[in-house]
Amino acid sequence: EVQLVESGGGLVKPGGSLRLSCAASGFTFSVAWMSWVRQAPGKGLEWVGRIKSKTEGGTIDYAAPVKDRFTISRDDSKNTLYLQMNSLKTEDTAVYYCTTDSGSPPYFDYWGQGALVTVSS
């Protein structure tokens, strides 16, 4: 059974940093493409970014609103995906979901339960 479990969410002040983790199990993580998708309170879904498998180059893509502030990485030895968030803004407040990514073109077939990040002074 595929399981994705996010952790690391919490309250942070504007301009601060936070790192989310996503522990994966039930599939071969090292060959999987992975994405982060977020959802602001009461709003729709917004893609944050994706990381390809190392065997396919490990390329990372970001959505424009987070580019240069957020960094996606992976540790295949730990079956874990990360999202490092710097220079956080109030508009980054959202539930952040870790998802498996089908590739090209992408769809998101498995989702974690989400981690809430609140950016507020």
Add this chain to the structure above:
Amino acid sequence: SYVLTQPPSVSVAPGKTARITCGGNNIRSKSVHWYQQKPGQAPVLVIYDDSDRPSGIPERFSGSNSGNTATLTISRVEAGDEADYYCQVWDSSSDHYVVFGGGTKLTVL
């Protein structure tokens, strides 16, 4: 950037057919995917590549894509289908790459 337009809400009586649309410029040239999200839960993929169903998704869920409109059709609607539904495409020319529609709230009367 590429925009996907969904109606904010759709209402349907139990046992009837619900159709949720997703409009986009020449959307037929893209693969459209659909997600169901119930309150307090993570989204679930219900249709991928326009009309394919993941395992475990009832046959009552189907999809189509033509012209400027993709459609998610739910036949014999049940109370448990009440949820928000989102369409999604990939657009490499967009600054978001992955584009979601704004979502449609399906209400079962």
